[in-house]
Amino acid sequence: MTIRWEGEQQDADDAARAEQERLRLLEHAQGETIVLGNEFSEIRITKVGTRNGARLLVEAPRSGQWVALCPLELEALTWQRPATFSAMIGNPFASLVEDDE
16 A cells, blocks of 8 residues: 655656756756765756856755756845854755745
């Protein structure tokens, strides 16, 4: 007997769409991928071209998470204080703010 959870198919569909989008972004990679790591984490950073300009694709291979950030989103990182990053690290895989749906 296979145990299923409510929303399992939606989660699988969302994951498949996200993977297709990641692969589409990687088709437009520009330059070399940079790998940064330490004893806690490893990330890959790739500059990718999109129809809206360049983005940095930041991937966490261990978790499979990724995000493509535009220059303004990257600049917004510089506006943060260490407490913001501590909150993000302390609550992994969750947003600091609720999505408006």
